[in-house]
Amino acid sequence: xxxxxxxxSKTYPGGVQALRDVSxxxxxxxxxxxxxxSGAGKSTLMRCVNRLVEPTAGSILFQGKDTGQGSLRAIRRxxxxxxQQFNLVKRLSVLTNVMTGRLGYRSVWxxxxxxxxxxxxxxxxxxxARVNMEHKAFQRADTxxxxxxxxVAIARALAQHPKVILxxxxxxxxDPKIARQVLTYLRQVAKExxxxxxxxxxxxxxxxxxxxxxxxxxxGAVVFDGTAAELTEDILHRIYYRxxxxx
Amino acid sequence: MAAVLPAQPPGxxxxxxxxxAALVAFLLWCADGVNLRPAEVAGALxxxxxxxxxxxxxxWEFSEVLWKPAAETLYIALWGNVIALFxxxxxxxxxxxxxxxxxxxxxxxxxxxxLLRSISELIWAVFFVAAVGLGxxxxxxxxxxxxxGILGRLYAEAxxxxxxxxxxxxxxxxxxxxxxxxxxxxPQALPQFVTYNLYWFEVGVRSATVLGMVGAGGIGFELVTxxxxxxxxxxxxxxxxxxxxxxxxxxxxxxxxxxxxxx
Numbered sequence: 001x002x003x004x005x006x007x008x009s010k011t012y013p014g015g016v017q018a019l020r021d022v023s024x025x026x027x028x029x030x031x032x033x034x035x036x037x038s039g040a041g042k043s044t045l046m047r048c049v050n051r052l053v054e055p056t057a058g059s060i061l062f063q064g065k066d067t068g069q070g071s072l073r074a075i076r077r078x079x080x081x082x083x084q085q086f087n088l089v090k091r092l093s094v095l096t097n098v099m100t101g102r103l104g105y106r107s108v109w110x111x112x113x114x115x116x117x118x119x120x121x122x123x124x125x126x127x128x129a130r131v132n133m134e135h136k137a138f139q140r141a142d143t144x145x146x147x148x149x150x151x152v153a154i155a156r157a158l159a160q161h162p163k164v165i166l167x168x169x170x171x172x173x174x175d176p177k178i179a180r181q182v183l184t185y186l187r188q189v190a191k192e193x194x195x196x197x198x199x200x201x202x203x204x205x206x207x208x209x210x211x212x213x214x215x216x217x218x219x220g221a222v223v224f225d226g227t228a229a230e231l232t233e234d235i236l237h238r239i240y241y242r243x244x245x246x247x
Numbered sequence: 248m249a250a251v252l253p254a255q256p257p258g259x260x261x262x263x264x265x266x267x268a269a270l271v272a273f274l275l276w277c278a279d280g281v282n283l284r285p286a287e288v289a290g291a292l293x294x295x296x297x298x299x300x301x302x303x304x305x306x307w308e309f310s311e312v313l314w315k316p317a318a319e320t321l322y323i324a325l326w327g328n329v330i331a332l333f334x335x336x337x338x339x340x341x342x343x344x345x346x347x348x349x350x351x352x353x354x355x356x357x358x359x360x361x362l363l364r365s366i367s368e369l370i371w372a373v374f375f376v377a378a379v380g381l382g383x384x385x386x387x388x389x390x391x392x393x394x395x396g397i398l399g400r401l402y403a404e405a406x407x408x409x410x411x412x413x414x415x416x417x418x419x420x421x422x423x424x425x426x427x428x429x430x431x432x433x434p435q436a437l438p439q440f441v442t443y444n445l446y447w448f449e450v451g452v453r454s455a456t457v458l459g460m461v462g463a464g465g466i467g468f469e470l471v472t473x474x475x476x477x478x479x480x481x482x483x484x485x486x487x488x489x490x491x492x493x494x495x496x497x498x499x500x501x502x503x504x505x506x507x508x509x510x
Contacts, residue, residue: 050419077421087416091434100430104421111426153416160420 001025001061002163002196003049008058010044010220018044019055020220026164031187031197033211033228035204037240041220042200046166049198050079063163077104080157080195082186084169086149090142094133094152097141098124101159120159127155130189147178151185158189165190167199171206183210204236218242302483309481313469313488320465320492323386323458324451328444330391331398334363336440338395339402345414346406346428356399363396368454372463383464390454394447405439406432438507445500452496456489 003026010019018041026032034042047053049060051067060067067075080101088097102120103111110117116124128134131151141149150170157165167186171179183199187210190197201207207214208228216224216231216239223242224235340346341356368389375385413431422430459467466485473481 052415052419073421073423075421076419079419081416081419083412083416085412087410087412089413089417089431089434091437092430096430100417100422101420103417103423103426103430106426108423108425112429114429156416156420166419 002028002063003198004061005045005049006059006061008045008048008055008060010041010048010053011056018220019048021058022217022220022222023058024215024222024225026196026198028163029190029194029196031190031210031212032199032215033207033213034198034200034215034217035202035207035211035224035231035239036200036217037202039219040217040239042217043168044220045217046081046168046198046200049164049166050076050081073104077160078163080160080162080165082150082153082157082165082167082170084172086146086153086173088141088149088153088156090140092141093138094128094141094144095121095124095137097152098127098155098159101127101156104160123161124155124159127158128152130158130192131155131185145178146174147182150174150182154182154186154189158193158195162195164196164198167197169200169202172202179206180209204231207231298479301479302486304480305483305487306478306480307484309484310488313466313485316459316464316466316469317488317492319383320452320455320459320467323383323390323455323463323465324448326387327390327394327451327455328448330387331394331447332444334391334395335360335398335402339399339406340428342399342403343406345409345411346432357403360396360399360403363392364400365396366393368393369457369461372458372461376462381462381464386455386458386463386465389458389463390451394451398443398447401443402436402440405436405443409435442504442507445504449493449496449500453493456493 005025006023008019008022009017011017020041022041022045034045036042044053048055049067051072062075062078089100092100099116099120102116102123106116106120125134125137128137131154133148133151133155136144136148136152141152144152154165154170165186170186171182174182183206186197186199189195199210208231211228214224214226214228214231215222216235218239219242223238224231338356338360342353342360344353347353347356371392372386372389375388379385379388409432413435414427417427417431455465455467456470457467459465459469460471462468466489470482470485470489473479473485
């Protein structure tokens with residue numbers, strides 16, 4: 001198991017309980033889709049894994065070690081992240097955006113001079129080539145279409161040389177054709193490089209098409225864990241329309 | 248089926264009317280405080296007109312003496328802006344909520360910015376003339392300090408309004424706080440910074456035209472001198488030159504700012 005979640009809970013200040021006692025393990029190289037409606041706690045779950053959000057209870061083990069211990073930088077650079085809104089720095093070039101994926105490895109002072117080692121440039125170009133975007137390396141990020149921006153964002157995540165990619169609703173702002181293209185790239189590079197992918201989705205179709213395994217979430221809890229083929233109507237109903245149980 | 252609108256929020260109510268009446272009463276009370284005498288203004292209009300009439304025709308030969316102080320005015324505005332950038336940027340960064348987490352540091356930076364801003368550049372110029380002597384240098388310092396306070400606050404607001412998405416994305420790569428500021432925050436706020444600086448350069452040129460009155464260099468000195476010597480035709484030339492200078496700078500800066508946002 002590259003990643004293990006043990007009884008993870010998160011309650012935000014203000015009382016919203018986003019995660020309730022979530023436990024599951026992820027083996028190396030798996031393409032795991034976390035499926036659930038908006039507000040199910042999928043985004044919070046991802047942010048707990050790379051410690052953008054601190055869980056209130058439970059522990060998360062990465063390669064057997066608790067991610068709550070040790071250097072935050074060292075933990076975070078193992079996890080590439082891809083977002084619904086792409087989150088590229090629009091005014092910087094595509095290449096610089098991808099090179100920011102290397103910042104976690106580099107000394108603060110050199111990077112403050114906006115200078116990257118040759119090695120980082122090489123890595124960035126190589127990652128761009130994996131998503132077929134190297135021909136736009138010197139364009140500004142805001143000149144790209146949505147699908148292209150998301151491919152660049154995947155390249156940025158790859159530039160970290162991560163063990164795991166956390167993709168938070170990566171195709172929710174894209175049309176179906178482009179969405180499939182982006183998910184195909186994500187699955188392909190992950191396979192080639194042996195990277196584990198956790199991908200949040202709310203569309204059942206994509207989950208069926210791309211997932212090796214599906215974890216269904218509803219109201220902060222895991223309500224299903226199995227293969228895409230096991231997603232029956234009954235189970236989908238449980239994920240999307242679960243009634244609030246009396247506590 | 249007829250569409251049913253929800254109940255409309257009420258319009259003018261008694262409290263609103265009372266508030267408006269109180270506001271008018273307050274304005275009238277203040278009018279007494281400023282000795283508003285509209286009748287006298289009407290009577291004085293011909294006198295003011297007479298002053299302007301004396302400026303005609305402008306004594307164009309005088310402009311030969313004015314090129315140097317006019318250029319000096321631009322230098323003061325330019326260097327005032329550079330100094331303001333160096334004062335405002337670090338303080339603005341420290342005052343922005345999304346850059347600095349410590350409330351104590353933020354409030355301290357805000358307090359310094361407030362102090363710099365609340366004292367007008369003319370007062371700063373008096374201090375700096377006393378400190379470093381007459382000339383354009385205290386003028387540039389005065390503009391720099393006052394505008395530093397203003398720009399710092401504007402920089403902080405520009406930083407607070409950036410898209411937080413790329414900031415989170417860089418935090419997720421393991422980038423440190425300073426790296427996040429350099430790669431996700433500053434590039435997003437930069438166009439704002441440039442337009443603010445251009446705009447305050449415009450304002451600086453206008454301000455620098457009066458700094459000369461307290462001996463802080465620029466064309467203001469000539470302006471005051473000609474007025475004191477009752478050389479009205481020379482005064483006319485100075486005023487026209489200031490008008491021309493400010494107009495050209497305004498047009499140029501408006502054009503550049505339009506280009507930055509147009510692209």
